[in-house]
Amino acid sequence: MNRLITFEGSEGCGKTTQISLLKEKLETRGETVLVTREPGGTPLGEKIRHLLKDAPEGKGMTDATELLLFSASRAELVTKVIAPALKEGAWVLCDRFTDSTFVYQGIARELPIEFISTLNLFATGDLVPGLTLLLEVSPAKAAERMAHRATRDRIEDEEPEFFDIVREGFVTLAESEPDRIKRINADADPGTVAEIIWTHFLHAFPA
Numbered sequence: 344m345n346r347l348i349t350f351e352g353s354e355g356c357g358k359t360t361q362i363s364l365l366k367e368k369l370e371t372r373g374e375t376v377l378v379t380r381e382p383g384g385t386p387l388g389e390k391i392r393h394l395l396k397d398a399p400e401g402k403g404m405t406d407a408t409e410l411l412l413f414s415a416s417r418a419e420l421v422t423k424v425i426a427p428a429l430k431e432g433a434w435v436l437c438d439r440f441t442d443s444t445f446v447y448q449g450i451a452r453e454l455p456i457e458f459i460s461t462l463n464l465f466a467t468g469d470l471v472p473g474l475t476l477l478l479e480v481s482p483a484k485a486a487e488r489m490a491h492r493a494t495r496d497r498i499e500d501e502e503p504e505f506f507d508i509v510r511e512g513f514v515t516l517a518e519s520e521p522d523r524i525k526r527i528n529a530d531a532d533p534g535t536v537a538e539i540i541w542t543h544f545l546h547a548f549p550a
């Protein structure tokens with residue numbers, strides 16, 4: 344099984360927090376860890392991230408444009424960062440990956456799912472994560488955690504119903520791939536969530 348571990352979930356579920364806790368834990372065991380994110384993670388990918396989230400030029404982009412920009416960022420990231428790191432034996436912890444495209448663009452934006460599956464494989468050169476951790480947070484907790492943010496990006500500006508569909512979409516996807524995608528109750532405190540993640544890690548990658 345490859346050492347790519349992806350973190351998924353709706354906004355404010357705590358992915359960034361848990362990635363940094365898992366990184367620390369792996370590094371104390373002497374492991375090499377690369378942390379990256381989508382969209383972004385390369386110089387070109389970070390420009391695409393800006394277009395997707397905050398740039399005025401990105402406002403009102405078509406759903407097809409959005410899908411292709413996420414995929415373009417991913418193709419750069421996998422080829423130039425993730426694949427070389429995996430080849431060198433590092434653990435790669437990635438904040439979002441192909442499952443986000445499947446759920447946000449496929450299920451929530453209702454773009455053709457079959458095409459998205461094909462595009463995901465094309466953009467990644469058929470790379471599928473060894474383990475995916477789906478952090479499930481309730482809408483109330485997510486709102487609480489995001490309340491301190493001064494601004495909202497283009498996607499965060501969607502109606503609450505959009506995020507209900509996203510949350511349900513992730514659950515449906517996880518149920519279809521239970522071996523790879525582990526569902527985690529992310530309403531708990533960060534330490535408790537980290538312990539659950541560690542249990543899944545040890546189960547997926549026994550020493």
Ligand code: T5A
Nearest residue numbers: 354355356357358359360381413443444447488498532533
């Ligand atoms: N997208 C992405 C697509 O539509 N298609 C795609 O293919 C891809 C790859 C990315 C956007 O792009 C979309 C999805 C997204 O809308 P982003 O800026 O990367 O945007 O935003 P998110 O991925 O949504 O990440 P966030 O930064 O919003 O949230 P995180 O990383 O999940 O949460 P985190 O760790 O930053 O925590 C948020 C706050 O909560 C606290 C933290 O301290 C922080 O203040 N917190 C907790 N508090 C209490 N208990 C816990 N367990 C906590 N965990 C964290």
